[in-house]
Amino acid sequence: MATLVHPDEPRRPNIASADIQLPAVKDYEQVDREILAILHPTKAWFGGLLIALACLALGIFSWGYQIHQGLGVAGYNPPVMWGVYIITFVFWVGIGHAGTLISAILYLFRAGFRTTIYRAAEAMTVFAVMTAGLFPIIHIGRPWKFFWLIPYPNWRLLWPNFKSPLVWDVFAITTYLTISTTFLFVGLIPDIAVLRDRETNPLRKRILALLSFGWRNSEREWRHFARAYLFLAAFSTPLVLSVHSVVSFDFAMGIVPGWHTTIFPPYFVAGAIFSGFAMVWTIIIPMRRWFGLRHYVTLNHLDASAKMVLFTSLVVGLAYLIEFFIAWYGGVQFEQDYFWNRVFGQWWWAAWIMLTCNMILPLSLFSQKLRRNPTWLWILSIFINIGMWFERFVIVVPSLSHDVEPWQWSTYVPTWVDYGLLIGSFGWFFMWFLLFVRQLPVMALAEIKEIVPPKMKKAHHHHGGH
Amino acid sequence: MHRGMVGVFAELDSTVEAIEELKHRKLGDVTAYSPTPRHELEHAIHPPMSPVRKFTLVGALSGVCFGYWLAIWGSNYWPLVVGGKAISTWIPYTVFGFEVMVMVGALSTVFGMFYLAGIPRLTKTVGYDPRFSSGHYGVWCECAPEQLAEVESILRRHGAVEVRGER
Incomplete structure (x- = not known):
C-alpha cells in the first residue's frame, strides 16, 4: 500500500514502492553489460582470493596437525566436549539461512528489494552450508570414519537412533544443502544462457551450452520455470524454518541448564536470519562500491534490509530476555545459577560481547539516516557476525562448563588449532564465493530485467514486471 | 522437418501484436522468446496452465x-x-x-x-537467435511452406528488425 504524499512535500526516500525501482537502469542491454562486467578479474579480486587461500592454508595445516596429533590438540576439556567446531558449525548454518530467506520467503511476499541481492545471498547459502558441513567431520577427530555419521542401518553395532536430534540434523542439513543448491542452479540457468550467447571462445561456449541445458528463453520454458520456481520457493520457506529449528533441537533436547528450553527453535531461526543478513551486507556493500553497482543495490534496498535486520535483532533480543525471565520464573536453582554465571560470572565477557553486538548496536537502525549509510551498515555487519559467533559460544560453552553437578564445573580455552580452523573456514567460504563471482552472474539478470521497463513502440504507463 | 520464419523484435508491444495476428490467422505454431518472463507474451499465446x-x-x-x-x-x-x-x-x-x-x-x-x-536440449535447434537472451524479443512461427510469405509479411509489418526463414 503506497504512502500518501502531499504534492508540495518532498518525496520521502522510503516510500513503500521505492524498493522495487531501479531508475538508473534504462534497458536490458545495460543490465547485461554492467553486471557481466564483474566477471572480469580485478586486482582487488586477486588480492581477496590470495587472502582467502592463505586463511584456508592455515585451516588445512591446523586440521592436518590435529589429525596427526589427535583431538587432544583442540581445546576440549571434559565435560566441555563441544567447542569451537560445533560453535562454528551452528554459526555457518545460521549464515546460510539468509540466502533462502531472501530468495524464497521474500519472493513469496513480493518484497522487491530482494531482486538485486538474492543471487549473492543464495550463493552465500550454498557455500556457508558447505562450510558448516565440514565441522561435524572435523569435530569427530577421525574424519576417515565420517560415514558413521550417516544414519543408515549397518552391521557395526551402531544402530541408528531415529529419535536422536543428531540424526534429524543429518537429514535437515542434507535436505537444505540439496535444495539450496538446486534453487541456486535453477535460477542460474537463464543467466548462463545469456553468458552462452555472448561467449566467443568455442570451448567456453560449449561448456556454457551444457550448463544452460539448451535454454532458449521461450515462453514455454519461462511458463514452467516460473511455476517450478514458485513451488521451490514454497518448499524452501518452511525448510528454512525447519532446519535451524532442528539444529536448535541438538541443544534443546539435552537436559542441560541453558539448553532445555522450548524457545530455542524460534530463537535460533531469528538469529540465523539476523546473522545471514549481516553476512549479506558484509559481502554486498563492498561489491556495490567496487563494481559500481550502487544503482542496482540502492539505498532503498539497504534501507529495507536494515529494517529486516532491526526486526530480527529485536526478536533475538527478546529471546535473550525471555531466557533470563524463564530462568527466574521457573524457580529451578540450576538454571538461575547458570544464567547468573553466564552474564555476571565466568563467561561475562562473552555474554556482553553477544548482548552489545546483537541487541544494543542494531538499535541504531531505528535511525533512517544510519539505515541509509552503507559504511555504518558494513561496520555493523562485522559486529553482528562477531556477536552471532559469540551467541553460539555462549550457548555451547557456559552450559557444558557449568552443568548441574558442581564437581563437573570446568572451563574451556580454545587452542591455536581451534582458531586456525575457524579462520580456515572463512578462507574456504570466501574462496568459493570469489570463484563464483568470477564465473557466474552475481545478480540475477532475468529478474532484474523484469523490473526494468521494456522497450515499447507506443508509450505506456509501465508498472513493473509483476 | 521444422520449417518456419523467425522474427527479431526490439519492442514488446510489436511482438505481442505480431503474435496476436499470427494466432488470429492460424498460421502454424507460434513460439515467443523474451529475455525475461513477460505476462503480455503469455496472454498473447494463451497457453494452458503449467502442470x-x-x-x-x-x-x-x-x-x-x-x-x-x-x-x-x-x-x-x-x-x-x-x-x-x-x-x-x-x-x-x-x-x-x-x-x-x-x-x-x-x-x-x-x-x-x-x-x-523440453530441456536439457543438447542438439542444435532452429528458430532461435542469441539476441533473445539479451535485449530482444522473438517470434518463431513453424508453418507450411506456402504460408511462409504471409508470415514474413506479418512479422515485417509489425516492426521486426530482422526476419529470416529457417529449417
Whole structure:
C-alpha cells in the first residue's frame, strides 16, 4: 500500500514502492553489460582470493596437525566436549539461512528489494552450508570414519537412533544443502544462457551450452520455470524454518541448564536470519562500491534490509530476555545459577560481547539516516557476525562448563588449532564465493530485467514486471 | 522437418501484436522468446496452465511416505528398546517425513520443469537467435511452406528488425 504524499512535500526516500525501482537502469542491454562486467578479474579480486587461500592454508595445516596429533590438540576439556567446531558449525548454518530467506520467503511476499541481492545471498547459502558441513567431520577427530555419521542401518553395532536430534540434523542439513543448491542452479540457468550467447571462445561456449541445458528463453520454458520456481520457493520457506529449528533441537533436547528450553527453535531461526543478513551486507556493500553497482543495490534496498535486520535483532533480543525471565520464573536453582554465571560470572565477557553486538548496536537502525549509510551498515555487519559467533559460544560453552553437578564445573580455552580452523573456514567460504563471482552472474539478470521497463513502440504507463 | 520464419523484435508491444495476428490467422505454431518472463507474451499465446504442480504433488507425497517409512522400518528392524517407550513413534519421525517430503518434492518439481520445458536440449535447434537472451524479443512461427510469405509479411509489418526463414 503506497504512502500518501502531499504534492508540495518532498518525496520521502522510503516510500513503500521505492524498493522495487531501479531508475538508473534504462534497458536490458545495460543490465547485461554492467553486471557481466564483474566477471572480469580485478586486482582487488586477486588480492581477496590470495587472502582467502592463505586463511584456508592455515585451516588445512591446523586440521592436518590435529589429525596427526589427535583431538587432544583442540581445546576440549571434559565435560566441555563441544567447542569451537560445533560453535562454528551452528554459526555457518545460521549464515546460510539468509540466502533462502531472501530468495524464497521474500519472493513469496513480493518484497522487491530482494531482486538485486538474492543471487549473492543464495550463493552465500550454498557455500556457508558447505562450510558448516565440514565441522561435524572435523569435530569427530577421525574424519576417515565420517560415514558413521550417516544414519543408515549397518552391521557395526551402531544402530541408528531415529529419535536422536543428531540424526534429524543429518537429514535437515542434507535436505537444505540439496535444495539450496538446486534453487541456486535453477535460477542460474537463464543467466548462463545469456553468458552462452555472448561467449566467443568455442570451448567456453560449449561448456556454457551444457550448463544452460539448451535454454532458449521461450515462453514455454519461462511458463514452467516460473511455476517450478514458485513451488521451490514454497518448499524452501518452511525448510528454512525447519532446519535451524532442528539444529536448535541438538541443544534443546539435552537436559542441560541453558539448553532445555522450548524457545530455542524460534530463537535460533531469528538469529540465523539476523546473522545471514549481516553476512549479506558484509559481502554486498563492498561489491556495490567496487563494481559500481550502487544503482542496482540502492539505498532503498539497504534501507529495507536494515529494517529486516532491526526486526530480527529485536526478536533475538527478546529471546535473550525471555531466557533470563524463564530462568527466574521457573524457580529451578540450576538454571538461575547458570544464567547468573553466564552474564555476571565466568563467561561475562562473552555474554556482553553477544548482548552489545546483537541487541544494543542494531538499535541504531531505528535511525533512517544510519539505515541509509552503507559504511555504518558494513561496520555493523562485522559486529553482528562477531556477536552471532559469540551467541553460539555462549550457548555451547557456559552450559557444558557449568552443568548441574558442581564437581563437573570446568572451563574451556580454545587452542591455536581451534582458531586456525575457524579462520580456515572463512578462507574456504570466501574462496568459493570469489570463484563464483568470477564465473557466474552475481545478480540475477532475468529478474532484474523484469523490473526494468521494456522497450515499447507506443508509450505506456509501465508498472513493473509483476 | 521444422520449417518456419523467425522474427527479431526490439519492442514488446510489436511482438505481442505480431503474435496476436499470427494466432488470429492460424498460421502454424507460434513460439515467443523474451529475455525475461513477460505476462503480455503469455496472454498473447494463451497457453494452458503449467502442470508442474502435478510433479510437485506426486514427489511430495512419495517423499513424506518414504521419510516416515525409513524411520519406522529402521527402528523396527534395529530396535532400541527403552522401557515404557514405543519403538516407533510418529512425532519425532515427522522430522524425517517433512525433510524427505521437501527433498523429493522439490527435486521432482525441477524434474517436471525440465521434462515439460523440453530441456536439457543438447542438439542444435532452429528458430532461435542469441539476441533473445539479451535485449530482444522473438517470434518463431513453424508453418507450411506456402504460408511462409504471409508470415514474413506479418512479422515485417509489425516492426521486426530482422526476419529470416529457417529449417
